[in-house]
Amino acid sequence: MADDLILDVQDIKKAYDGLEVLKGIGFGLRKGETKVLIGPSGSGKSTLLRCINYLTVPDAGRIYLNGDEVLDTNIDAMRARMGFVFQDFNLFSHLTVLDNVRICQVKVKGTDKAVATQRAHRELERVGLSDKADAYPAELSGGQQQRVSIARALAMDPDVLLFDEPTSALDPELTGEVVRVMQQLAAEGMTMVVVTHEMSFARQAADEIIFMENGHIIEQGPPEAMFTESTHERTRAFLNVIAEHG
Amino acid sequence: MDIYDVLLRDFPFLLKGLGVAIVLLVALLMIGFVLGLGICLVQLYGPRSRLVQWPLMLYERIFRGVPIIIMLFIFFYGISGVWDISAFGAAVLAMGLRSAAYQSQIFRSAFQSVPTGQMMAARAMGMSKIKAIRHIVFPQAGRHAIGPWTNEFSSQIKETSLAYVIGVVELTRQAHYIITSTQGNVLTVFAVVALLYFILNRAGNSLLYAFERKLAVPGFEK
Ligand SMILES: Nc1ncnc2c1ncn2[C@@H]1O[C@H](COP(=O)(O)OP(=O)(O)OP(=O)(O)O)[C@@H](O)[C@H]1O
Numbered sequence: 322m323a324d325d326l327i328l329d330v331q332d333i334k335k336a337y338d339g340l341e342v343l344k345g346i347g348f349g350l351r352k353g354e355t356k357v358l359i360g361p362s363g364s365g366k367s368t369l370l371r372c373i374n375y376l377t378v379p380d381a382g383r384i385y386l387n388g389d390e391v392l393d394t395n396i397d398a399m400r401a402r403m404g405f406v407f408q409d410f411n412l413f414s415h416l417t418v419l420d421n422v423r424i425c426q427v428k429v430k431g432t433d434k435a436v437a438t439q440r441a442h443r444e445l446e447r448v449g450l451s452d453k454a455d456a457y458p459a460e461l462s463g464g465q466q467q468r469v470s471i472a473r474a475l476a477m478d479p480d481v482l483l484f485d486e487p488t489s490a491l492d493p494e495l496t497g498e499v500v501r502v503m504q505q506l507a508a509e510g511m512t513m514v515v516v517t518h519e520m521s522f523a524r525q526a527a528d529e530i531i532f533m534e535n536g537h538i539i540e541q542g543p544p545e546a547m548f549t550e551s552t553h554e555r556t557r558a559f560l561n562v563i564a565e566h567g
Numbered sequence: 568m569d570i571y572d573v574l575l576r577d578f579p580f581l582l583k584g585l586g587v588a589i590v591l592l593v594a595l596l597m598i599g600f601v602l603g604l605g606i607c608l609v610q611l612y613g614p615r616s617r618l619v620q621w622p623l624m625l626y627e628r629i630f631r632g633v634p635i636i637i638m639l640f641i642f643f644y645g646i647s648g649v650w651d652i653s654a655f656g657a658a659v660l661a662m663g664l665r666s667a668a669y670q671s672q673i674f675r676s677a678f679q680s681v682p683t684g685q686m687m688a689a690r691a692m693g694m695s696k697i698k699a700i701r702h703i704v705f706p707q708a709g710r711h712a713i714g715p716w717t718n719e720f721s722s723q724i725k726e727t728s729l730a731y732v733i734g735v736v737e738l739t740r741q742a743h744y745i746i747t748s749t750q751g752n753v754l755t756v757f758a759v760v761a762l763l764y765f766i767l768n769r770a771g772n773s774l775l776y777a778f779e780r781k782l783a784v785p786g787f788e789k
């Protein structure tokens with residue numbers, strides 16, 4: 322294990338009733354890196370992301386976060402250090418925006434409420450939603466909800482952020498505001514793993530693109546190389562399809 | 568003395584009977600709440616082992632499947648054979664245990680109506696299962712439960728009158744005493760009693776609705 326890796330994913334395997342979804346996947350992230358995971362539907366991207374924080378428990382393989390192995394026994398503490406952004410936001414619907422961003426700081430990390438409130442306001446400002454602190458999730462647009470969920474993850478001061486298709490549930494005109502926030506985070510040196518079909522984001526913000534198919538990593542490399550000179554027929558075909566359909 | 572004078576004279580007894588009915592109601596609802604919530608939590612989040620789940624299911628089926636009047640007889644005559652239980656105690660126990668079976672169902676469907684993503688997001692943020700239930704799932708399920716719980720409240724008010732059959736001196740039995748002492752006037756006396764039950768029911772319902780409105784989350788539909 323290279324010790325300058327923030328996130329080190331080693332040889333993850335996962336099967337559902339005999340169907341092998343992940344067949345031994347490994348990759349690593351240094352501090353401040355952004356990696357974008359792409360691949361056809363059903364290739365195991367979500368499963369991989371969920372294995373990283375044990376929302377799905379892998380059958381085999383190891384995950385290290387900043388040198389600490391993720392285990393059943395320390396899972397809550399490790400999850401507190403990994404932000405997860407869901408496709409359908411999953412904001413806590415009975416809580417105001419401010420409480421959404423505040424509650425886990427207080428209940429998980431034991432942060433003092435006043436400090437947590439300050440931090441929550443800061444993260445809301447970062448995603449451009451200071452004026453929505455007192456609103457409830459159901460009063461927000463999808464794009465705003467997703468930005469709150471990013472603020473909620475950021476407020477935990479995570480070592481790494483995991484995004485599972487954060488813009489797929491959004492109308493095209495709302496995608497931009499979320500992508501801009503993610504680009505800004507990447508530029509500020511956040512460490513992120515992003516599953517997305519937003520190739521503009523991948524091109525602009527990714528240090529590396531990982532192309533997955535059938536539970537394997539087929540190819541990985543910097544965006545320019547992947548987009549222009551991929552040697553793999555499958556990668557080129559997939560990128561062409563994405564390019565055509567957006 | 569005509570019946571109105573008797574009613575006026577004996578009205579304190581009716582109020583006393585109403586008081587007993589209310590104490591019975593509160594006691595049985597509390598037992599039902601605590602036990603019902605406990606059963607629901609074990610059914611949803613407890614060990615899946617049959618050793619745990621089957622007795623709960625059996626309990627629920629039995630108490631929902633047997634008429635309350637039979638339960639009252641079993642609890643009163645059955646238990647008083649081995650242990651000195653008052654009619655009131657037997658009524659609280661039988662009706663409380665039965666309400667627990669119904670309330671566990673109310674809570675279970677309320678918990679199940681909370682989208683799974685809520686629990687997932689809470690766990691993903693590092694909350695333990697217990698914290699996630701307490702801070703995220705329960706507050707939402709609780710809101711969903713108030714409506715159906717109001718129904719349970721209403722039916723239990725009405726069922727307290729059945730405690731009459733094992734000799735609990737609640738509102739219905741007090742009414743019966745008045746009727747026996749004045750020979751007849753069934754209609755008038757029971758009309759007054761009906762009105763008392765109705766008022767209690769409406770008052771309780773209004774309170775619960777007010778509670779539901781107070782807890783309502785803006786923009787959040789069920
Ligand atoms: N809980 C589950 N139980 C059984 N099979 C599952 C489960 N979750 C995922 N799978 C299967 O695993 C495979 C990979 O699913 P996964 O969601 O990881 O793909 P994905 O790459 O994220 O796809 P998409 O782009 O559509 O989101 C699919 O065949 C899916 O049906």
Ligand SMILES: [Mg+2]
Pocket residue numbers: 366367368486
């Ligand atoms: Mg997916």
